[in-house]
Amino acid sequence: MKKKIFENPTRLIYHNPVSLITSNHNGQKNVFTVSWLCAVSKHPQLVMISVDKNRASFPLIKESGKYVINIPNTKMLKDVIYCGNVSASEKDKFKERDLKFSVSKNDGIVLDDAIAYVECKVVNEFDIGDHILFVGEIINAGADEKVYSNGKWNLKNESAKTLHFLGENGKYITIDEIN
Numbered sequence: 716m717k718k719k720i721f722e723n724p725t726r727l728i729y730h731n732p733v734s735l736i737t738s739n740h741n742g743q744k745n746v747f748t749v750s751w752l753c754a755v756s757k758h759p760q761l762v763m764i765s766v767d768k769n770r771a772s773f774p775l776i777k778e779s780g781k782y783v784i785n786i787p788n789t790k791m792l793k794d795v796i797y798c799g800n801v802s803a804s805e806k807d808k809f810k811e812r813d814l815k816f817s818v819s820k821n822d823g824i825v826l827d828d829a830i831a832y833v834e835c836k837v838v839n840e841f842d843i844g845d846h847i848l849f850v851g852e853i854i855n856a857g858a859d860e861k862v863y864s865n866g867k868w869n870l871k872n873e874s875a876k877t878l879h880f881l882g883e884n885g886k887y888i889t890i891d892e893i894n
């Protein structure tokens with residue numbers, strides 16, 4: 716999917732969509748599902764994700780100092796469930812789910828089927844217990860023009876339907892325009 720670079724990339728995650736975080740370090744790449752993410756600053760443009768220290772993705776993000784937030788829509792629900800329940804320590808998730816990707820100039824893994832992506836460089840991290848908060852400065856972002864353009868989501872487009880996790884295993888909702 717062709718993705719165009721836009722202004723206001725933090726708006727891609729204002730509504731906290733369940734996302735697929737990709738990482739890439741020393742020839743090892745991974746993808747896993749997160750729902751704990753949000754935008755935290757406008758200038759500079761910062762976002763954060765909360766990552767359990769036991770995830771296989773954790774050392775890849777920590778050592779590389781980078782991660783990519785890939786935003787899936789409802790069509791990727793099975794990938795979201797799989798990548799959120801299977802660890803790279805057990806399976807190659809890219810292979811198992813046939814996830815196609817391209818590699819950005821910053822070595823970030825951008826999933827072809829995601830409707831948007833936000834590529835981040837870690838500028839701070841906070842040990843908050845069992846999770847680490849990785850604060851990332853946005854270094855690159857892109858979105859499918861049909862679903863997001865000029866800093867606005869086009870929720871009328873069927874492909875713009877992002878996923879939102881309700882916490883209970885397997886329960887997701889999607890969003891619709893309110894006004």
Ligand SMILES: Cc1cc2nc3c(=O)[nH]c(=O)nc-3n(C[C@H](O)[C@H](O)[C@H](O)COP(=O)(O)O)c2cc1C
Pocket residue numbers: 733745746747748749750751752765766767769770771772773795796798799800801802803804880
């Ligand atoms: C909907 C959903 C949301 C999740 N959110 C997070 C999260 O915010 N942070 C986290 O560390 N794990 C989260 N997980 C769990 C990881 O995705 C899961 O443990 C995954 O298998 C880790 O993969 P890895 O070990 O290959 O890194 C979530 C799982 C699901 C299904």
